Amino acid sequence: MQTAQTPSVVSNPPEPPTQSLPRGALLVENFLSEREERSLLAAVAQLGDEQWQRLAHRRVCHFGYVFNYLTRTFESERLGNLPRWTDRVVERIQRVQSVVEQIKSAGPEADSRLAVEAAVLRCMHSELSKDELHCSRTAATHEPVVRFGGWSDVLMAPPNDVTELAAAMQRGGSVQPAFDQLTINEYECGVGLRAHVDTHSSFWGAIASVSLGSSCAFEFRRDAVHTKHASDPIQHVVFVPRCSLLIMDGESRYAWNHFIPMRKNDYGADGRELINRGTRISLTFRHVRHSRQCDCKWVAFCDSQSDTPKGSGGDYKSASSKMIEAARQKHRSELSEQLRSGHLRLEEHFVHKAYESIAPHFDDTRFAIWPRVRRFLSLLDKDACCIDIGCGNGKHLGEMAGHVFKFGCDACPTLMSITRSKIQLAQLGVALAENLPFRNQSFDGAICIAVLHHLSSASARLAALREMARVLTIGGKGIVYVWAREQEHEHKTIDRWIALSDLGVDGAENNDYLAPWLVHVGAREDWKARALELGGEWDHTRRGVKVYRYYHLFEGDELVSLVQSLGNVRVCSSFYERSNWGCVFERVY
Ligand SMILES: O=C(O)CCC(=O)C(=O)O
Ligand SMILES: [Fe+2]
Structure with missing residues (x-):
């Protein structure tokens, strides 16, 4: 699995849990006995390799309906029932849910934290008293502990005999609807799960997750714009133990x-x-929403209700929510399909088309020069010739001293014309890094910043470096920067990106990602319109037009090894800097 990839360089220090939960969440510790855990793990171990789907960092197995990680929806075809070996655990989840429902229906302070906790605890005790469970729970530490994210701490009297309540509910048939979708997630030690809200239009009602084999921290986050009062929490961290x-x-x-x-x-x-942590297996039970339309009150997070999310500034109000939603679903399933069948060339769509669609907004944001690049440029001799390969909006060409002969090329025609409008004394042209339209040994210096990671195969990346070395004079120097797999703020980056291996794309490498660029709601109208027109999609949560760009993230010494493999260069220095790897080299023959 993914252990080999678990980044060792990245430090992601654990945060002490708040042990609080957002409203409506419930954690029941020691929900299972160890014996039950063992038997569930044994059942999972019996699953055949072919039943598992390998994602970038974990593997998953679906029952009932397959969940598609690109479209974030379930596939319509029903696979059958949930496995029988989950029956008992599902029954117990439903019993707990019934108790919570009963308390909530009791009055205005319905989901009082303490009332729900007390009632669920009693329900668990009644479960515990069953012989089979009892004998495997010996130590006092195996007592259930219940935490509920309730509206208030007002203690309402819980029903006196919860056991009776549960029994009565059982007699009247389960009041809880059956779960019809199960996802088993297997996380190796160190592996996490990116931040998400389970798609509203795909699943309705409660989502229940049982932890086996290992604990983990579970975090809940929301944007401060979605809180009513400044003092409302925007984060909860809870320690989720096994069982x-x-x-x-x-x-x-x-x-x-x-x-x-x-x-x-x-x-x-x-x-x-x-x-x-060890290897954690979670059983996540959900209810498939066949109508694919959610009408919840949390409109800002709801993919079904796409009329302008609260505070988004009124853009795109004219289009009906259904049309937007339908177009979005269609777009995503087509993407998944085309990617899987190889029709959609990664670079064509997620690099060339993506840069075309964001070009003016991209230009607006790109002006800073990295200190090492500035230093590299400042050391160029008088009358040196320097090429910027993948020059984007020309920000580095603008930095080169007046006495340098400047050349720039980029694969994006719109960025080239933006550069042309800004940089006067430069030779500019549209070209691919793997195929430079220059003679051998034309340049004393070459820079290639944030380009190689957009090439989707190791051979293309090597070809681009070979071209870079080819056009350098003997003694000429080059500098390369690429995005690193070892991101400094993973929760803002990798955790939010789509791993290509999650999409079932043939040949996708482990460190291949689609990272969203956001033309935010406050950006110019024509920039948003352009991005939408050229394939972007409206993102309710982040409020803007989202365009995915393809990245191959370089890990460890990958960049420097690739440079060394050229054979005709000497590596002068290599470095890691703010989520990037970099390398300066000199052509030696
Ligand atoms: O592993 C878990 O407990 C949660 C899984 C989850 O959130 C999901 O599959 O959507
Ligand atoms: Fe989830």
């Missing part, structure tokens, strides 16, 4: 992002002791 049940319902399910940080240990519930 526990986590239910996400109501606000916690519809209006909070949840994720599992990528790291190898977490603070336990006491916030003091670091607990190492």
